[in-house]
Amino acid sequence: MENISISKRKIVGKGRYLTSYKNILSNMHFDKNEIEDGIISLEKSDEILNSEKKRASSKNVKHFLFDDKQGQWEFIQDNIKKDYSLYVAIWPYSQYCGLFKVNSLSFQNICFPFNLENNGVITFISEDVDIVLDYYIDNLENKCMTIEVYSKK
Numbered sequence: 001m002e003n004i005s006i007s008k009r010k011i012v013g014k015g016r017y018l019t020s021y022k023n024i025l026s027n028m029h030f031d032k033n034e035i036e037d038g039i040i041s042l043e044k045s046d047e048i049l050n051s052e053k054k055r056a057s058s059k060n061v062k063h064f065l066f067d068d069k070q071g072q073w074e075f076i077q078d079n080i081k082k083d084y085s086l087y088v089a090i091w092p093y094s095q096y097c098g099l100f101k102v103n104s105l106s107f108q109n110i111c112f113p114f115n116l117e118n119n120g121v122i123t124f125i126s127e128d129v130d131i132v133l134d135y136y137i138d139n140l141e142n143k144c145m146t147i148e149v150y151s152k153k
Contacts, residue, residue: 003043006042006043006046009042009095009096010042010096012096013042013093013096013097013098014097016096017092017093017096017097018097020093021039021090021093021094021097021100022035022039024090024093024116024117025038025088025090025100027112027113027116028088028109028110028112028116028122029106029108029109029111029112030100030102030109034103035100038100038101038102038103039097039098039099039100039101040087040098040099040100040101041098042096042097042098044098044099045087045094045098045099048087048099048125049089049099049125058150058151059148059149059150059151060079060148060149060151061146061147061148061149062075062146062147063144063145063146064144064145064146064147065142065143065144065145066114066135066142066143066144066145067143068145069107069110069111072110072133072145072147073107073110075147075149076105076110076124076131076147079129079131079149079151080105080124080126080129080131081126081128081129084126084127084128085101085126085127086101086102086105086124086125086126087099087100087101087102087124087125087126088100088102088122088123088124088125089122089123089124089125090117090119090121090122090123091119091121092119099125102124105124110133114135114143116135120134120135120136121133121134121135127152128151128152129149129150129151129152130149130150130152131147131148131149131150132147132148132149132150133145133146133147134146134147134148
C-alpha cells in the first residue's frame with residue numbers, strides 16, 4: 001500500500017509542478033521522450049535521496065561567470081564518473097514529481113538560460129558524487145555560477 005505522504009506529494013506534483021518541471025528539463029535540452037521516461041517514482045527518488053545521507057567526504061568549489069559554459073563543462077567532466085547512474089534534482093519539482101534519470105549528460109544540458117528556474121539551484125546526483133550548480137547575480141550585477149562537488153565514500 002502506498003504511503004499517504006507519497007500519495008499527497010504525487011497529487012501536488014501532478015497538479016502544481018509536473019508541467020513546469022518538464023519545461024525546465026526541456027530548456028536544459030533533454031529530449032521530450034527522455035523526459036517522459038526519465039522522471040522516476042517518488043518511492044525510488046526517496047530511496048536515492050535517503051542514501052545521500054552518506055554524503056560529502058570532500059568538497060570542491062569553483063566559481064564561473066554564467067556564460068563560461070566550456071569552463072563549467074570541463075569542471076563537471078573532471079568530477080563525474082561515467083559508469084554511475086546520474087539523476088537531476090531541481091527543487092521543489094523533484095520533491096513532488098521525482099528525480100530525473102539522465103541517460104547521457106552532454107554539454108548542451110548545461111547550456112540553459114539564466115532564468116531557467118527561480119531558485120537557481122540544480123543538483124546532479126550519482127553514486128560517487130553530488131554536483132550542485134548554483135546560479136545567481138552577484139553584487140556587481142554579474143550573472144555567475146558556482147559549482148560545488150561533494151565526493152562520497
